[in-house]
Amino acid sequence: MNSANDLSIGIDIGGTKILGGVVDSNGSIIDSERRDTPTEDGRKTIAEIAAVVKNLASRHPVTEVGVSIAGFMSKDRKRMETNPNISNLEGIEIHGELERATGLSVHLENDGNSAAWGEFKFGAGKNSNPMLMVTVGTGIGGGLIIDSKLLIGAFGTAGEVGHVAVKHGGEICGCGMRGCLEQYASGNALRRYVRGAIESTPARGASILAKGDGTVAGIEGAHITGAAREGDSIALAAFSEIGEWLGIGIAGFAAVLDPERVVIGGGVIDAGEILLDPIKSSLLRHSPMRSSHPMPEVVAAKLGNTAGLVGVADLARIT
Structure with missing residues (x-):
């Protein structure tokens, strides 16, 4: 020390x-x-x-x-x-x-x-116990603080929230498994949803395409976030979709861990309430304790990258 x-x-x-x-x-x-x-x-x-x-x-x-x-x-x-x-x-x-x-x-x-x-000591997770962190970037990571201690687990892999299976037989993940949360609620998933929607209905993609190089392959997260802030229906639907999956995942974690606060970090949280609102809504609908207990507070991280x-x-x- x-x-x-x-x-x-x-x-x-x-x-x-x-x-x-x-x-x-x-x-x-x-x-x-x-x-x-x-x-x-x-x-x-x-x-x-x-x-x-x-x-x-x-x-x-x-x-x-x-x-x-x-x-x-x-x-x-x-x-x-x-x-x-x-x-x-x-x-x-x-x-x-x-x-x-x-x-x-x-x-x-x-x-x-x-x-x-970092968020527990200096950011959005201060004074919360337990605290669950979910980082939503290219993939999904996370961490768990219980009684002011970082949980490592018996084999050192605690907190890998992105690799919890949420869909049987789902999309293949980089970890080799299928149906991981990361495949449905990450930055990669956000781009996949938007690119797929524009490829199926090109006329609806003009505002998002205009923010990049004009190609579907060139669409990045910042373009989608910017379009969502302007009310673009495809971008908003994509955030709603990943928010739905994140809420499902967090509801499962909450049933086991009972966190006081869930901190959402990573680059995708730049969208702010556009992402937080569907997460909270999904969490409430999928939580088995919703009628008898308070829901964990879901907040955006403060420390950024x-x-x-x-x-x-x-x-x-x-x-």
């Missing part, structure tokens, strides 16, 4: 970028550095991460580093076992490699868990 200065480094490893930041005990980022994520040898990715850490550590007195990465983690938090977006790091002992390269203490954590801790970095830096500092 870094009691001398209350500073630690957080590293967020994504498929295209490595973002590092020096974080204080209030969750504020006081310095940062960004680099591209190498796509070939995983050792090069480790070297880039180490370079970011060394640069930040040369400017600030730190002894702990937290590293946030998507994928299924080993229970001992030494390795990322599987990650289709950064497969060159699969099986590499990231923890040990970085400790040897930097000379600092390293804490490795799943990105959904890291974001959950820095939640994972801030959260994992704090985990490294206090662990």
Whole structure:
């Protein structure tokens, strides 16, 4: 634990970028550095991460580093076992490699868990118990805080809410299973719904297509969000669809976990109430306790895309 200065480094490893930041005990980022994520040898990715850490550590007195990465983690938090977006790091002992390269203490954590801790300590989840985090981006991740502790689980995979099956025999998922929530309620699902609707009725897609390059393949989440804010029927229907599925998933989690608050993060929550409203409506309709107990509060995350970095830096500092 870094009691001398209350500073630690957080590293967020994504498929295209490595973002590092020096974080204080209030969750504020006081310095940062960004680099591209190498796509070939995983050792090069480790070297880039180490370079970011060394640069930040040369400017600030730190002894702990937290590293946030998507994928299924080993229970001992030494390795990322599987990650289709950064497969060159699969099986590499990231923890040990970085400790040897930097000379600092390293804490490795799943990105959904890291974001959950960040929102619990410094964001929309403060003072809630239990707290469930659902991150809705390209895929779906999450994390669970119970009694002010991050739940890891018996085998290190607690919080993988995107891979709970919600439809028997449904769409094939990147994890190899079928019917995962991620296939129906993620950013990828949002784009799939919209692209399919426009392909079937091209005349209705003019406003969304105009926001991109004019092609169906070029439609991105930001275009859909912008169109939804302008009242576009296809965009609104797509958000209603993923909100419906998220509500179904959250109702199932709530029946088991009984969270006080559910924090929705990730890029798709930029849509705000356009997404939150159908989630809340679906949750109410699918909850078995709706007539006898209060529903968990569903709120938007506050820390944006820095939640994972801030959260994992704090985990490294206090662990």
